[in-house]
Amino acid sequence: MSQRRRPTIHEVAKVAGVSISSVSRALNGNTSNADMVARVNAAVREVGYVPSVVAQSLKTRHTGQIAFAMEDIGNAAYLEMVRRIQPTLRDEGYRLLLHSTGADVEDELGVLASLSQNYVDGLILCPLRVTDRHVEALRQTAVPVVVIGLLPDDVPVDNVRADSRVGAQLAVQHLAEAGARRIAFIDGPLDTVPGRARYDGYRMGLAAAGRETDDALIRFTDFRFDAGRQTARELLTEHPDVDAVFGANDLIAMGALHALRELGRDVPGDVRVVGMDDTPLAATSFPPLSSVSLGSADRGRIAAELLLRRLDGDDAPPERVTVPPSLTVRESSR
């Protein structure tokens, strides 16, 4: 534990026999004198100098850090995003800060507010809901922000969105084309953004396939495995003629798979099942679960790229990118 303080640019300057300005220039490639560069580099190695990023940040007014704020990193969709955001940012020399806000809207606002402490150069935000206070905060942030998720059109902020409505439609159309006649839908809460969008998509899908919507085949529950299983069991008991179930996310669909098995129904023989989000669960379930991907990884990557462009000085008008959903068909609906 050598308590000797870290060497600064001054020590380097002294050893190299030059001024600190020259050291700084040499290290930042702002000098043309090769001999100078060599001497400085030698001195750097000799004293073991490493620049203080904090001091650099103070002077240059940027930190090389970007924050990603979402509800819970445990959520598969956010996880996929992080996995793409991190390398994208890192390749450009940025470090990634993680903010799990929990289900706490205040916390999201706190993150936005704390941006003026400027310890980050930018933010990627996945808001649970967008309140007026969000909008207000977003209007006057000190650094660029990219929002992943739905955002009112008049908020001047880059925005990357999924289209779970079209995604749901895709699922329903696929089931209809596969020959299903009674397509049930187990949704999450209707007062959530995804719950609503998927509900609309389900109806659109049925309409597009020329089917009537039968409200008896629609259930609302939580986006959870147990909830999906329980709800599916009730639904299928009450309506044994159901020959397809669309779950509003993979957990619900997995629950439906379990319920079907318990009821002795064959998947996909008797009942086809499709989920949504295309999480790792889908590929390893039995039977492997067809699922609609909302392109979380792509959304993460695109958000990161948009942010990088802003940080690069691009001040074009805010962009609005929608990532199209895609259906991965596996055995559960084949």
Added chain:
Amino acid sequence: MSQRRRPTIHEVAKVAGVSISSVSRALNGNTSNADMVARVNAAVREVGYVPSVVAQSLKTRHTGQIAFAMEDIGNAAYLEMVRRIQPTLRDEGYRLLLHSTGADVEDELGVLASLSQNYVDGLILCPLRVTDRHVEALRQTAVPVVVIGLLPDDVPVDNVRADSRVGAQLAVQHLAEAGARRIAFIDGPLDTVPGRARYDGYRMGLAAAGRETDDALIRFTDFRFDAGRQTARELLTEHPDVDAVFGANDLIAMGALHALRELGRDVPGDVRVVGMDDTPLAATSFPPLSSVSLGSADRGRIAAELLLRRLDGDDAPPERVTVPPSLTVRESSR
């Protein structure tokens, strides 16, 4: 886009009609004059002052940031850790930086080296492997480090470990007690740390149950679903008398479940299956998969707590904590 610069402590001082020292003291609770505090707070609100954490960091020599470095946040075990590390640190006012190093050992060393840039106050590191260069780097870090994973005893660094050897033993003993007579083992690569430990644990478990080890029932493959499935299929075809499979992680065990189903064997009737890591996959598989938890969440929490203690000035000798594994029995082995 008001390009007006952020107000500094100087503006606050001017508005409040006091010196910047007094403002700083008032804001940091180092003054007893209530009137002063009130005036400063009023001025702060008036000009919309927010302290610059960068300037504070430069002066105070700490940043309020902690890094967590691991191979890939997509890995369920690391994910569980992050989910506990983040709130633990946040409660103490620290921000979390994420470093996914990829499978790149150089990158891990890079993270260690970059610590002297001191943009973080501490680091939690999950090394893939611990080389001599790791040890050397760990010996002379500028900030406290906690390592999650196996670490040579002579490295003076706090260390939190799982015990996958005992975990494997637990699984095997459970299978033996449940009545299994031919317990197969599908391991990951033997030249990885977990692969080796689980192999040893498997043998110990058999020994403890008074069984012979039959090398024919041991296979090595990758820690992946496809690999597990393929290997299980071969194993079970060659040895139809196997009545239990222990998979060295959940993915392998899930693969085994699929293979068994394809071979028309009932789980757990004909063959019992146990996995390891107790990931979310286990609970939703069919049948739900028994799995040994290595306490990732606990390890994350403990690592964070250890680090916080160091940051609090504790300079007791390095600690070595082993989190005991625990078996969650579900239907696949009941």
Added chain:
DNA sequence: GATGGGCGGGGAAACGTTTCCGGGATGTGG
């Protein structure tokens, strides 16, 4: 009423960089 102690607050230095500015050396053209 003078003196000493305590305390609150202001001035200024310091943290470690980057960058502006200016001076001296060098080179070029008249």
Added chain:
DNA sequence: CCACATCCCGGAAACGTTTCCCCGCCCATC
């Protein structure tokens, strides 16, 4: 050979805080 432009490098200021130090005030004590 001089004048002028050019180029390098060193000095110093600045980024926005915290904190040391010291001064002046007030109160208490003799």
